[in-house]
Amino acid sequence: MGMMEKLNDLTTSGAREYLTFRLDQEEYGIDILKVQEIRGYEPPTRVANAPSFIKGVVNLRGTIVPIVDMRLKFNCAKSEYNSFTVVIVLNLRNRIVGIVVDSVSDVMELPPESLKAAPDIESVIDSSAVLGLGSVGDRMLILLDIEKLMSAPEMGLVSMSE
Template identity: 80%
Template sequence: MSVTSKSTDGAPNGAREYLTFRLDQEEYGIDILKVQEIRGYEPPTRIANAPEFIKGVVNLRGTIIPIVDMRLKFNCAQADYNSFTVVIILNLRSRVVGIVVDSVSDVMELTQDNIRIAPDIESAIDNSCILGLGSVGDRMLILLDIEKLMSSADMGLVSVHE
């Protein structure tokens, strides 16, 4: 599906746009309105005693941003850093956070008809952070509530009281 420039407010049938990215063999989608920018991966400055999946922090135009490696967070088999590895900078409420992913695919517009309820199974992702499964053609996306995921207690990044 091609990238569209329509705003999600005027989209037909309540369609929303999702930025799609890959982690290992899976494809995920997050609300495009939460994305501030996409950058190439650069090694962050490590923070002592941070969980393994928090790679450290980077200075982005004067703002210190925590960097979460989603491949480690989701227990992916491999977490190699190569030319496709990118950091998606998210703007969540009043907090800016970066997430490391294997690659960014594209922007897809999905309507409610394209989204199914995710099965209730045990996984590395809290089920309450999965909005559903999006399908377009033969592609299946795991749609994440990235704000809820980043503000979960085990992340320790975004205050739930904001």
């Protein structure tokens, strides 16, 4: 699916709500419908042979949830854990995954006209997982297709839960 189809997809569905969060200097947005809950960071249980960005797993009310540190995944300069560090628990097609981010900003409704195609630039994020850019005032959000990002083969999450 090309960038334009993706944008058309976004723009035909009317305004959408995005949860925005920070990683390093960047602000990202993900579809609020994929977010199950937001919780404080607690050190997960390490998993042998997991990729370095998978910090481990936590037991969330009986469900074993892999915790992905997005800061390591996106090669952020630093990833310190402090009182702002949060885990966004995602519900992706019957798989629950937690992602660690620097902080959660807010929930924002983005009308279709505020979305732009992302320029094709080399980045650590697979460009097919970037839906586009959303601008709100002077803020620029990178809108992620979080489901696609989390189901990429190199995430290794598919085999973990099957």
